[in-house]
Amino acid sequence: MLTGDKIETATSIAISSGLKARKNYLFFMRELSSPSQIVTKVQELMKTIKNTTVIIDGRTLDTILNY
Numbered sequence: 093m094l095t096g097d098k099i100e101t102a103t104s105i106a107i108s109s110g111l112k113a114r115k116n117y118l119f120f121m122r123e124l125s126s127p128s129q130i131v132t133k134v135q136e137l138m139k140t141i142k143n144t145t146v147i148i149d150g151r152t153l154d155t156i157l158n159y
Contacts, residue, residue, distance in 0.1 A: 099149045112145040122149040127159045 099122055106112040119137055124130050130152065137146065
């Protein structure tokens, strides 16, 4: 799910819409502006990928799409 709003709004929407199950953890990727930061964060995510809802802010998404 993508929103053009704040990360807090995206989190609230994910919870209220049922995209995040009660047992799911929230994993935030925010304010990442370099590919190396993103790789590090994705490696961290891979350790907890099961039962995880990922929330990505616009700046990080832009970095991902550009690299």
